[in-house]
Amino acid sequence: MTDGDRSVELEECVGNPGFLEERVRGSGGPVAAACAEATGVGGRDTGTEYTQIRPYAGMPKEVLLLYSGRARYRAPRQVLFWLVIACILALVALTVAIIALSPRCMGWWQVSPLYQVYPRSFRDSDGDGVGDLRGIIEQLSHFEYLNIKSVWISPFYRSPMQDLGYDVEDFRDVDPLYGTMQDFEELLTQMHNRGLKLIMDFIPNHTSDRHRWFNLSRSRDEHYKDYYVWTDCNASAPRPNNWVSVFGNSSWTYDEVRGQCYLHQFLKEQPDLNFRNPHVRQAMIDIVRFWLEKGVDGFRMGAVKRLLEATHLRNEPQTDPRKPPESFPSEWDLHHDYTTSQLGLHQLLQEWRAEMDTYSREAGRYRFMVTESYDHEEVDKTMMYYGSPLVKESDFPFNFYLLDLPQNTSGLWVQHLVHLWMTNMPSGRWPNWVVGNHDTPRIASSAGQSYARVINMLLLTLPGTPITYYGEEIGMENINVSLSQMQDLAGKYNASAGRDPQRSPMQWSSNMNAGFNSRTNVTWLPIHPDYNNVNVESQKEDSSSVLTQYRFLSHLRQSELPLQRGWFCSVYADANVFSYLRELDGLDRAFLVLLNFGKEAAVTDLSSVDKLPDLLTVVVSTVPWTAGRQFPKSSIPSAAGEGLVLQYSSQQRFNAQPAAHCYVSEKACYLGVVNLLYKC
Numbered sequence: 001m002t003d004g005d006r007s008v009e010l011e012e013c014v015g016n017p018g019f020l021e022e023r024v025r026g027s028g029g030p031v032a033a034a035c036a037e038a039t040g041v042g043g044r045d046t047g048t049e050y051t052q053i054r055p056y057a058g059m060p061k062e063v064l065l066l067y068s069g070r071a072r073y074r075a076p077r078q079v080l081f082w083l084v085i086a087c088i089l090a091l092v093a094l095t096v097a098i099i100a101l102s103p104r105c106m107g108w109w110q111v112s113p114l115y116q117v118y119p120r121s122f123r124d125s126d127g128d129g130v131g132d133l134r135g136i137i138e139q140l141s142h143f144e145y146l147n148i149k150s151v152w153i154s155p156f157y158r159s160p161m162q163d164l165g166y167d168v169e170d171f172r173d174v175d176p177l178y179g180t181m182q183d184f185e186e187l188l189t190q191m192h193n194r195g196l197k198l199i200m201d202f203i204p205n206h207t208s209d210r211h212r213w214f215n216l217s218r219s220r221d222e223h224y225k226d227y228y229v230w231t232d233c234n235a236s237a238p239r240p241n242n243w244v245s246v247f248g249n250s251s252w253t254y255d256e257v258r259g260q261c262y263l264h265q266f267l268k269e270q271p272d273l274n275f276r277n278p279h280v281r282q283a284m285i286d287i288v289r290f291w292l293e294k295g296v297d298g299f300r301m302g303a304v305k306r307l308l309e310a311t312h313l314r315n316e317p318q319t320d321p322r323k324p325p326e327s328f329p330s331e332w333d334l335h336h337d338y339t340t341s342q343l344g345l346h347q348l349l350q351e352w353r354a355e356m357d358t359y360s361r362e363a364g365r366y367r368f369m370v371t372e373s374y375d376h377e378e379v380d381k382t383m384m385y386y387g388s389p390l391v392k393e394s395d396f397p398f399n400f401y402l403l404d405l406p407q408n409t410s411g412l413w414v415q416h417l418v419h420l421w422m423t424n425m426p427s428g429r430w431p432n433w434v435v436g437n438h439d440t441p442r443i444a445s446s447a448g449q450s451y452a453r454v455i456n457m458l459l460l461t462l463p464g465t466p467i468t469y470y471g472e473e474i475g476m477e478n479i480n481v482s483l484s485q486m487q488d489l490a491g492k493y494n495a496s497a498g499r500d501p502q503r504s505p506m507q508w509s510s511n512m513n514a515g516f517n518s519r520t521n522v523t524w525l526p527i528h529p530d531y532n533n534v535n536v537e538s539q540k541e542d543s544s545s546v547l548t549q550y551r552f553l554s555h556l557r558q559s560e561l562p563l564q565r566g567w568f569c570s571v572y573a574d575a576n577v578f579s580y581l582r583e584l585d586g587l588d589r590a591f592l593v594l595l596n597f598g599k600e601a602a603v604t605d606l607s608s609v610d611k612l613p614d615l616l617t618v619v620v621s622t623v624p625w626t627a628g629r630q631f632p633k634s635s636i637p638s639a640a641g642e643g644l645v646l647q648y649s650s651q652q653r654f655n656a657q658p659a660a661h662c663y664v665s666e667k668a669c670y671l672g673v674v675n676l677l678y679k680c
């Protein structure tokens, strides 16, 4: 019998359950005998005879065990075993090393501009003249077109609209003017389906005087009586102290029902909540939770510096002590030592932050917080909202300093405003840039239309999150509002403080009502007369439009690492030009941005910047025919209001120079061979 025949027969015998059974019992029954005869195995001394069999597929365990102990099987097995262990350990070490070496992934609130929608004015789907949530749903593709991932929608809570939604009657309901809760839920779902994030306004400082809490408080309901800030006062001259409202006049109003005065830092229809009352704190946390449960991605916390007031109610110092104290001063006549930035305020924000963070633990659902506080020359107060390395607050406080840009359109001034933020920001934090919102005149009007492009270029090429108020992407301007058209009560107190001019309907097309609505001729504020040219539809067709450039830069910012997370280094500023570069260690490709904010054309000589190569290539210019051209660094021409992004290739780093004016949020280096970013 050949070896081959024998193993075939062996397989048959082993495959025969009778053989196995008899062998295990050691009975040497008839099957075993037949097999033993066929194979010469399974006789009396099976143990020794098995050793003569060669291993084969499907060996029973008993046979297998006889072989497994032999050195020629044991050794490779052990080698394999330790090899697997070593691989696992190496993989774990590699994973730990990659985690330790990787720079932080950028959050969704960092990778694209943040776009502010003022819902009254964005798009009116039902033709009542006022924008609504369904209108926003209709225009979601606009955000995708602009490569925008996060959208802040100004308040749409139920409201008597004295402050156009910033006076909230019910924090858990949608105002019928804007739609229903179902509309909101659909908006959120559709946004999430498109990868868009929704940020809501949270308005903790006050409610509407029509809020249920206020009605219960003024009638001294046991639970609600201290929900607001009440004090005794004289009904005929209700001024317990000299505090003033942001909108002018006393911040105290006498309430006949309760027979006391209540505090309101804004309109008298917006009583301030009393955050020294733990019930109020809890009630507001519950509201934060309510919307987080619904799935919103973050909050813009409004008017935060006014959350607490001093309990002693002493007069605030006048900026001009010679003024007669009985005159009604405006906000600017007092130092707000007792009505803003009081001790305890940051604890409130930290509490809300902690609440949001518990929801951020849901995978991929980071909840974002931005705070609104105008601190003017007290920039350190603004920076406190970043929190500390150990205690988190907002992801960033709004940077309102660029709102001062129109005061002096010059390169030096813009450089000063940019440095103001960068030098004061705590290290490692993320900047942001605001040039407009529903409270401030439109930048294209205050700086001038000819600067709209260069300002957008500034925002989209600086480090940090650019913030875009609706319409800035097409260069929308303020409207003129007559007294009879005025909607903003703040303007009724003080015409120059009215905010209607910057709230006019979005200009979508040159159709009726600029495409804001298509069913009626009514719009809640007039449409800007320039809508025939300044509108989304026609600017999409025009390669030199504000919109086309915005979109190009928004994509460029996302696709180019140096723009997204590289160093920012100021290299030059004069009366016209502000110039900076963006570079990333390890990456040869870098960008020089040169912006002319002045009133004259300029030819800039950057030959003293020795790290720059001699020739630079224009990637994009606000004067389109310049794109693709090359300029020597010794003479870069720019027209007034022109902005240029130039590209160059160099292994030399500007940020490595000791005297360089450079900033980076979190340093990362690029390793070209493996296309990897690492902490360095």
Ligand code: GLC
Pocket: 163, 166, 167, 203, 266, 302, 303, 372, 438, 439
């Ligand atoms: C916020 C809003 C502003 C509003 C104020 C009072 O600051 O931005 O529009 O008037 O709060 O609610």
Ligand code: MG
Pocket: 205, 265, 272, 273, 306, 307, 308, 309
């Ligand atoms: Mg307050």
